[in-house]
Amino acid sequence: MIGVVVACVLSFSGCAKQAAVQQNGKIKAAVVTDVGGIGDMSFNAMAWSGLQRAGKELGIDVKFLESREQSDYAANLTRFAEQGYDLVFAVGFLMEDAVKEVAPKYPKTKFAIIDGNAPYLPNTLSLKFRENEGSFLAGALAASVSKTHEIGFIGGMEVDLIKKFECGYKAGAMTADPKTKVIVAYTGKWDDPGKGTELAMAQFGQGADIIMHASGSCGLGVIKAAQTKGKGYYAIGVDADQDHIAKGRVLTSMMKRVDNAVVMTCETVVKGKFKPGEMAFGLKDGGVGLSPMTYTKQDVPPQALAEIEKLRQMIISGELKAPSTVNELKAFRAPGI
Amino acid sequence: MIHFDAELLNSTLRLATPLILAALGGVLCERSGVVNIALEGMMLAGAFFGMLGSYWTGNPWVGMLLGAAAGGAFGLVHAFLTQRMKLNHIVSGVALNIFALGLTTYLLRKLFMHAGGSPPVNGLPMWNLPGLGEQNPLTELALAGTLLMTPFLWRTPQGLRLRAVGENPEAALAAGIRVGRVRFAAVIAGGLLGGLSGVYLSLGQLNMFAEGMSGGRGFIALAAVIFGRWTPLGAAGAALFFGFFDALQMRLQGQTVGGVVIPSEFMLMLPYLLTIVALAGFAGKAVAPAALGNDEATASN
Numbered sequence: 001m002i003g004v005v006v007a008c009v010l011s012f013s014g015c016a017k018q019a020a021v022q023q024n025g026k027i028k029a030a031v032v033t034d035v036g037g038i039g040d041m042s043f044n045a046m047a048w049s050g051l052q053r054a055g056k057e058l059g060i061d062v063k064f065l066e067s068r069e070q071s072d073y074a075a076n077l078t079r080f081a082e083q084g085y086d087l088v089f090a091v092g093f094l095m096e097d098a099v100k101e102v103a104p105k106y107p108k109t110k111f112a113i114i115d116g117n118a119p120y121l122p123n124t125l126s127l128k129f130r131e132n133e134g135s136f137l138a139g140a141l142a143a144s145v146s147k148t149h150e151i152g153f154i155g156g157m158e159v160d161l162i163k164k165f166e167c168g169y170k171a172g173a174m175t176a177d178p179k180t181k182v183i184v185a186y187t188g189k190w191d192d193p194g195k196g197t198e199l200a201m202a203q204f205g206q207g208a209d210i211i212m213h214a215s216g217s218c219g220l221g222v223i224k225a226a227q228t229k230g231k232g233y234y235a236i237g238v239d240a241d242q243d244h245i246a247k248g249r250v251l252t253s254m255m256k257r258v259d260n261a262v263v264m265t266c267e268t269v270v271k272g273k274f275k276p277g278e279m280a281f282g283l284k285d286g287g288v289g290l291s292p293m294t295y296t297k298q299d300v301p302p303q304a305l306a307e308i309e310k311l312r313q314m315i316i317s318g319e320l321k322a323p324s325t326v327n328e329l330k331a332f333r334a335p336g337i
Numbered sequence: 338m339i340h341f342d343a344e345l346l347n348s349t350l351r352l353a354t355p356l357i358l359a360a361l362g363g364v365l366c367e368r369s370g371v372v373n374i375a376l377e378g379m380m381l382a383g384a385f386f387g388m389l390g391s392y393w394t395g396n397p398w399v400g401m402l403l404g405a406a407a408g409g410a411f412g413l414v415h416a417f418l419t420q421r422m423k424l425n426h427i428v429s430g431v432a433l434n435i436f437a438l439g440l441t442t443y444l445l446r447k448l449f450m451h452a453g454g455s456p457p458v459n460g461l462p463m464w465n466l467p468g469l470g471e472q473n474p475l476t477e478l479a480l481a482g483t484l485l486m487t488p489f490l491w492r493t494p495q496g497l498r499l500r501a502v503g504e505n506p507e508a509a510l511a512a513g514i515r516v517g518r519v520r521f522a523a524v525i526a527g528g529l530l531g532g533l534s535g536v537y538l539s540l541g542q543l544n545m546f547a548e549g550m551s552g553g554r555g556f557i558a559l560a561a562v563i564f565g566r567w568t569p570l571g572a573a574g575a576a577l578f579f580g581f582f583d584a585l586q587m588r589l590q591g592q593t594v595g596g597v598v599i600p601s602e603f604m605l606m607l608p609y610l611l612t613i614v615a616l617a618g619f620a621g622k623a624v625a626p627a628a629l630g631n632d633e634a635t636a637s638n
Contacts, residue, residue, distance in 0.1 A: 037548055039445075039453025066453075068438070158601045185590035188605035192552040193454075194542045198348055202587040205344035217454060217547050224543050 028061040028085045029054065029266055032076040034092040035191055036216045037066045042239040043216070043258060047091045047114060050259030054266035073098035081106035087269045089114060089262060093161055099124060110274055112265050114258055115161060122276050127261045130282030131161070132168030133315050134254040135212070136322035137283075137290050137308055138236050139172025141252060142210040143180040144304035147232065152183045152203035152211035154222055156190045160325070165214040165238070165254070167329040168322045175334040176307065183208055187218040196221025197228075204229050210251060212236035223250055234296070241291040251299070253291040261287065284316045345584055350476050351542065353573075353580030355380065355534040357479040359558035360565065360572035361486055362530030366412070367567055368490065369523035370503035370628040374430035375415050376531050377555025378437030379408040383535025385441040388546035389448070391458040401461065401475075401536050408532015409525050411437065416524035420517050420635050427630075434555075442548055453548055460544035461536075475537040479573070482530070486569035499523050503626035506634030517635040534558070557612070564616050567626060578615065582608035 031051050033044035048064050055062035063085075065076045073095045080088045081102060088109055090099050093116035100119045103111045111124045118126035142151045153169055155162040166184060173180045183203050187195040196218030200211050204225065209232060213219035219238060226235040227246040237243060237253030244250075261281055268274045281287020290308070293300070314320035314335070323329040359376045366373040387404025391397045411433055418429040449455055463471045469480075490496035501509040502519045510516050534554070539546045557579055558572075565571025586604040593599075628634075 035549075037453030039548070044453070068442075155601075183591055184601075185587060186601040186605065188602070189552065191547065191549055193545075193547050193550060194538055194552070197542055198352055198584065199587050201344055201348060201351075202584070205348075206588065220454065220545070220547065221543060 029087040030080045030085050031064040031089045033066045034094055035067055044091050046240050046258040047089055047262055050262030054263045058266055058270050074101050077102040081109040085109055125276050126278040128280045129256045129288050132164045132322040132324035133283045134288035135165045135168030136172035138212055138254045139169035140176035140311055141308055143173035143176040145300055146210050148207050148209045149179050150181045150207040152208035154199050154213040154215050155186045156215035158186050162214050164324045167324055169212055171323045171329055171332045187215050190216030192218055193221035197225045200225035210234045214238045243291050243294055247295040251296050252293050255289055255291055257287055348584035349581040352583050353577045354476045354479050355537045355554055356558045356561055356576035357573045358534035359531050359555055360561040360576050361482050361569055362527035363559055363562035364567055364569055364572050366524050366527030368503045368626055369499050369520045370626055371419055371520055371524050372426035372630045375433035376558050377551055378434035379411045379528050379531030380535040380551040380555045381437045381441055382407040382411050383532030384539040384550055385546050387536035388455050388458055388539040395459055397459045397461045397540050400540055404536035405529045405532040409529040412525040412528020416521045420520050423632055455546040457545045460540045473541045475541050483569050483573040503628055506628050510634045579608050579612055582611050
């Protein structure tokens with residue numbers, strides 16, 4: 001209740017402040033997306049929605065630029081730095097090198113890289129997520145709902161970040177049902193929905209009935225494939241709440257609250273408390289988690305939901321550690337639940 | 338052990354359909370002597386305007402026509418630039434590819450206030466044809482077009498003129514063929530097919546447009562044209578070859594060979610690698626239309 005009141009007051013004062021700030025051009029923050037663009041209904045979209053929220057709540061000036069190609073990253077970051085922006089978010093680990101290149105030249109601008117490593121500089125911060133924790137719950141849910149005892153995982157590119165999803169997902173599936181087989185494949189791209197559809201059709205054809213994706217806008221194709229197959233087949237969305245894209249056919253979404261991380265970072269800059277280094281968001285602080293399953297809750301046995309909740313508590317309390325690398329996955333022993 | 342599901346052939350067809358349509362467009366265009374690396378741009382424009390037509394009217398068939406028309410319009414511009422303005426064919430193609438990416442991205446944002454992808458629209462329904470099962474109408478069109486284009490090019494006066502213009506425009510001109518007009522027609526027709534291949538991506542495979550969704554397929558289609566030695570059957574065969582190995586690699590990913598998982602990157606590379614190997618093996622025998630890229634005969638008319 002108090003929270004609501006405070007939020008209202010904040011947003012009211014925010015509106016009033018916003019006009020003033022824009023006049024004398026005080027704090028300016030921007031998002032540079034990767035090639036997925038802010039319409040990817042996913043990662044980039046959330047970064048931008050977070051920044052828009054920060055714009056309203058904190059009264060800062062916000063803007064975005066989309067990168068058409070990887071070669072645009074540095075140029076886009078530079079553009080905002082040149083324009084005197086106080087805080088620039090670089091979305092995605094692919095921008096690591098660009099941040100490393102641009103940040104030292106503009107010490108007055110703070111750079112926050114989402115999902116990537118930041119260089120050791122006083123003006124850079126890395127915002128990371130414990131995707132393995134959320135993916136663990138997604139895997140456990142998929143394994144308890146699957147009728148075929150075969151589930152799929154479709155990644156964009158086989159890189160450490162996506163492996164974190166994959167390892168968590170596999171461990172979760174193993175924990176909920178040791179018999180469940182996980183098929184894994186990669187599209188090799190982040191922005192080709194057609195590839196996502198075909199790859200998902202291939203996995204459905206091989207016997208999987210639930211497929212989680214972590215593949216940018218290729219995932220829209222994965223969801224489309226689940227829709228085409230119809231009843232009994234599900235996709236699991238990622239990053240944003242993608243459940244609404246195909247109501248009833250997206251079992252859940254493993255959400256990365258990039259928006260929350262963006263707002264929190266903006267807050268530190270507004271209050272002058274920006275700290276360089278790294279921040280990691282997990283299940284505990286609401287940085288990752290499953291979507292509310294608005295359209296699919298009735299398809300999940302209540303017992304499975306209770307189990308997922310128990311696993312969530314175990315991860316939050318530290319009793320259970322969701323593996324994030326292949327080696328950790330090998331060493332992982334499923335706890336009895 | 339690897340098990341092949343019944344979907345493998347369907348998947349091959351689905352993956353090959355846009356490649357076949359674009360490659361057929363490429364054959365028409367290049368047979369008339371005009372190099373067409375703008376297929377990628379035509380495809381992207383077709384995908385966008387196909388979506389737009391369906392969005393505006395709610396009718397995917399209208400979308401299909403609009404998408405094809407957009408590809409045709411790109412063909413018209415390509416023909417104009419290369420035949421009337423005498424622009425180098427490659428330069429014109431590159432420019433059109435860049436223009437298509439810029440145009441579709443810009444319009445997406447202007448019209449939908451939304452970047453990255455369009456809202457969902459009505460997609461093309463599936464058709465059930467005896468012998469082929471449930472297929473997208475554009476898949477059927479691609480297969481029918483492959484079969485019809487061979488007699489068109491080799492058995493009709495129009496086809497003969499088109500090839501004559503591409504082989505020896507000076508002689509064609511002397512024989513009274515209006516070289517410029519034939520090339521305009523061929524490039525526009527090629528553009529229509531390129532546009533349709535894009536419609537397949539946005540209204541066939543999905544029911545929305547995503548930025549840059551052509552994903553390099555236009556260039557694969559161009560490779561199929563060359564690999565197929567500028568013949569409709571050859572180009573479609575090459576497109577199916579690529580589609581098959583793409584469908585296959587999707588099913589081979591994650592499989593183990595002697596206890597070792599084959600890296601996904603290797604599997605993803607497979608269709609491209611095999612295409613290059615096949616190209617290298619056949620390229621020596623592939624002979625391009627003799628006057629490909631040659632505009633001298635159209636200089637005066």
